[in-house]
Amino acid sequence: MSVDTNFFVTFPVEGTQTVIAGILRLDFILGKAVLPDETIIPLANRITQQKPLQSVFFNIDNDINVEMSLNNKITYTGLIPAGHFTIKDVKYDQIIITTSTSTEIAITGSHKTDCIVSEISSAHLLPNAATTPTLYAITMTLLDTQYSQALPTNTKKIEFRCRSANDIRYAFLTGKVAGPIDPYKSLTSGEVKSESNLNLTGIILYVACSVAGQIVELEVWT
Secondary structure: OOOOHHHEEEEOOOOOEEEOOEEEEEEOOOOEEEOOOOOEEEOEOOOEOOEOEOEEEEEEOOOEEEEEEEOOEEEEEEEEOOEEEEEOOOOEOEEEEEEOOOEEEEEEEEOOOOOOHHHOOHHHOOOOOOOOEEEEEEEEOOOOOOEEEEOOOOEOEEEEEEOOOOOEEEEOOOOOOOOOOOOOEEEOOOOOEEEOOOOEOOOEEEEEOOOOOEEEEEEEEO
16 A cells, blocks of 8 residues: 555654664654754654644653653643553644654654554564563572573663672673683673663673672563
């Protein structure tokens, strides 16, 4: 089925946009987006004040907070969960998005009251969005000793830290963290390592600490 592109306004023009933590402003009348660092990105198409958008499709890999408005009057506010999400039958000409962490975002607005997902270009869909979380506790009984955890097949997101206030070392190759021997990386006390928009298979996380009895908290999404 062919799509009348005049019904759609997209951000970004193609694919997805990495948005750092902060406030993203979309002005559909001016046809532009202002990123948290004040970078301006054009939208694909724009609207007129007489014909506002009436539905929107979000494709995101982290939760975001959204405020939609029409003529500077708020028409919708709420938390949008990671994944694919559609808001229907809400008129708007601006959207303000607040992100708490770096997020991959693609947005499609429509003049229709129902932004039909099947009509949206696959370029604006995150393939195989993560749906299942798994938590691990990696106990490092001995100091300066390598411990490991295999990541599940098709891991899309990982996040880990030391449970207590201690530095740890990590690597994705065996034999690097106990000594340590490069290549490895350090995670300082209180720091969290987080990576998203992944597609990992056959990967093992190796960790070590110079203080005995520490625990690495690992969160994995597939």
